[in-house]
Amino acid sequence: MADSVQAAVRNPAQAGREFQATGVKLATLPPAHRISLRAPAASVAALSKALGLTLPEKPKTSASKGSRTALWLGPDEWLVIDDGANDPLQDCAGVEALHSAVGISHRNMAISVTGQGAESTVSAGCPQDLSLAAFPVGACSRTILGKSEIVLLRTADEAFRVECWRSFSDYVFTFLTEAARDASA
């Protein structure tokens, strides 16, 4: 590469987009490292060690440590998100145990839904029971929002992280905006 060439600038989808209604705030979250991790049960211990957290094995649960969260999506599937500097893809690279790690940092983007109206906002398009009893902090699920697939993670009593694919982000943000408006009405 010629020295004069500048490194490509990153243009995340919906960067900086925000919406605020009474009791609900939506915001595009900063880029993060993400991998789709697939592995049989026998590999979980080795991968957990490499990733520095215990991969959850119960449906609809997640595990967090530092900037890293692993979301159980299926019997052999996790979404690992790291908001910090360390790419989980690198951490898995040396693991001998049987697994598949695929980088999807750019495939997904995330929107935070916070405030007392957060649950109602997501409930506009997500058929799951999102009460704290059924969907406590740390609960996660690959589900739908309106006509888009999402991965939903509850990060606090009144906060959700909505992950969706990049090209669905405008739809998902717009849907959440309409829903937030109704939730605050």
Place this chain on the structure above:
Amino acid sequence: MAEPFRISGAGRLTPAKTARFTFDGKPFSGIEGDTLASALLANGVHLVGRSFKYHRPRGFLSAGAEEPNALVSIERDAARKTPNVRATVQELYDGLAAHSQNRWPSLSFDVGAVNDLASPFFSAGFYYKTFMWPKAAWKNLYEPKIRAAAGLGVAPDQPDPDHYSSRFAHCEVLVLGGGASGIAAALAAAETGVRVILADEQSELGGALRFESGSRVDGQDGFAWAQGAVAKLAAMDNVRLLPRTTAFGYYAQNFVGLTERVTDHLAAPGHDLPRERLWQIRAKKVVIATGAIERQMVFADNDRPGVMLASAARAYLNHYGVAVGRQVGVYTANDSAYAAAIDLKKAGVNIAAIVDLRDNPSGPLIDEARTLGIELNLGRAVVKARGNLRVSAMVVQPKNGGAERTIPVDALLMSSGWTPSVHLFSQSRGKVAFDDATRRFLPGAYAQDCVSVGACNGTDSLEASLDEGYAAGAKAAKEAGGKAVRGGAKPKADAGEGWTGGMLGSAPGAGAGTTVKAFVDFQNDVTAKDIRQAVHEGMRSIEHVKRFTTNGMATDQGKTSNMHGLAIAAETLGKEIPEVGLTTFRAPYTPVTFGSIVNHARGPLFDPTRRTATHDWAERQGAVFEDVGQWKRAWYFPRAGEDMHAAVNRECVTVRKAAGLFDASTLGKIEVVGPDAAKFMELLYTNPWEKLGVGRCRYGVMLREDGFIYDDGVVGRLAADRFHVTTTTGGAARVMNMMEDYLQTEFPGLNVWLTSTSEQWAVIAVQGPKSRDIIAPFVEGIDLADEALPHMSVREGKICGVPTRLFRMSFSGERGFEVNVPADYGLAVWEALWAEGQKHGACAYGTETMHVLRAEKGYIIVGQDTDGTVTPADAGLDWAIGKKKTDFVGIRGLSRPDLVAPGRKQLVGLKTKDPKTVLEEGAQVVANPNQPIPMKMIGHVTSSYWSENCGRSIALALVVDGHSRMGETLFVPMPSGVIEVEICSAVFFDEKGGRLNG
């Protein structure tokens, strides 16, 4: 006096809070809390509409959701016109403008009323009999005239400016109906701490307590108790109250659909509020407390304005403070009408007489009526209502015949008893059972985890309803995990109303052999005579009678008519009611707006619009986009003065002369990872993969089991255990699904995993002789020399300082690269390559040029040149089948006799004799254009373009035995004439493929 029929001191509204409104342009005044119906009645207006078929004048039958007659149009503004609004449900607001329907030129003089005189021609089964012959009448009479004349109201002709919303909710106990038993159930359930949702269609809960003046609960007036209980519920965190919310559908596993009317009652709804909110609620337990609906008496001209249900008159009096007349007659076979007469009498309204079909009714209500000096006519019938635009008298006769007596009235109240509202129970797939003693259908066997309480369960007294509701609520909550409650606050009825009596079917004077218009179904204008006629014409099942007469098929769903219709049919058939059966109750319980069903899914939210990372750049360049599935793809990039044709010609030539940049990001991408990745690929694709070297690519073909082409795409091997698979744009999701399906069900033993990476990578195709020069300055760590990176290879490295998977491949036939970069870098890398490309004379090109270039090379597009019936051999792709392979999806299908027999359609090129003629895609190909029509079609055009590079038109076609017809002349008959074509190779340009390394 502004409202002559409003009785001072009666009702629960606050007279000072007036609201002005108009009806057919005439100004009126009402009170906040009124319905449109009560406000009109307060002004003495009974005539509000014309009936569906006979255009008969109609007034208010009811005071609730069952209303079949009083349908009006509400106009907020030019775009907000809602037809067929029930005036008995519409809450009054200041400035409301309502209009009557189905009349011309005016409500009181309606030309269509001629139908009433011509009614012998419009008897039961009119449509079935009339719409048979002659055939020409369909075009000239039936569709344009008769169907246009039918129907109520006028649909709005502008887009709906309101918005609608949606909410999913979950609870342990869902209570449907907020009358006494429903409130009691909610109170009991709420005490246990579980989540309770209580929904009711009214603005204020209370149900029948609204009119039952004799009810007292916990030492208070029944309705006041209900408001107190509701306030208590509203204050609880675990309770959600949904007033103005109708449960319209009961679906599988306690999934209930409800519509909340959010702004229809507001004078000035804010823009943030949705007009309606669709609730989709999943409940562990459902308590159905939907009450009962009073039925009319079926006698001659029982539809005259002023003739109404007795309970409705009570509601108008006791809740709204409105007298429905000054000289009121009562016709009943049931005690409850006595209560109406008593309430009105006490409020100072004269009761002309009570006419009771029963010979010797007894009980406190009858005694009280006597004590109040009301004239009782026992064992008698009202055989006719007189009057046209308003009832003027009732004609009374002993029930077995005899002298008639005409009693002047200005309103006539009627009751033939109460029908339990088993609609939602029935929708839940529960089976109703006929109770012989009370002659009504009640909930029988349950199909879902729900329970019916109160009047809808046949429980008549207030005390028993409260007990039943409370017990059911407590039990449901306990079973759903509620905590034990000691000494719950169970409501206690101090006084209540309970009635006996009632009848089904036509009353004396409207029975067999009579031809009077005794209405069973007001909304669809079905009379007792029509039901009997249907039976006489051979209908035996109630389902047939219903369809033949349309009884119960209007938007009111037969709430007041079904039982009468059934009884008349049973009587005519000489059978018992249970033998004739009950029609099925279907959703929706009351009409649901399209807005509510669609809710958020309109405009930009109708469907996700997917855009690539370079979308905005392309837009700035003036690109025209086309929809490919949910994607917006740049179609072509016209420059000033260029039309599509000129732009595509320029782009096509530029790519082959210099280079072009194309956004290929929408292609599906699947990363196949694991030690058995190659084995899996062998099974899913026709091609061999085991020996594909790391860093090499191969064009793969995927079949269905039947041997037909399903998808295709270039696959790169990144490592021994890692493939980067591409699919067609449209096929991305289904290929992933099919792979996952086979992996999980057919090859579960393979250690391989699939991950969609379609959106991880932005893909910039750089095609053309200058392509290497354009990317070279930005690439790090990859040797771009032909020897190091030959055609069909892939390397990982960096471009513009970011990671790339760089494919050397071509869908244009030129030397080409597909630069994959993480999607967020797509725009920056594109812009860098674009700037460099400018130096080399490159252009940006869109999907149209991509299509033309690939067609020039005979590269197929799955879904365009294939249609699900094309094998690899048909498409000239048999080279892509691994000859030594013993298994892959579709291998057995390929050897089916039909797939190896001669006479299959095969993909070939077509050249028109006149090179300037461009064929139409989809056009049919024939061997002899002079044969008679219908001609034998031997093929069709799948792709057709003007090729500026070839200087002529080119086309691909599927033609019977096409591969052995090279050089043959065939014909494409078109409306403008026959086009002569020659069959040729599908490769039109650079047949030897030298340009891939050019």
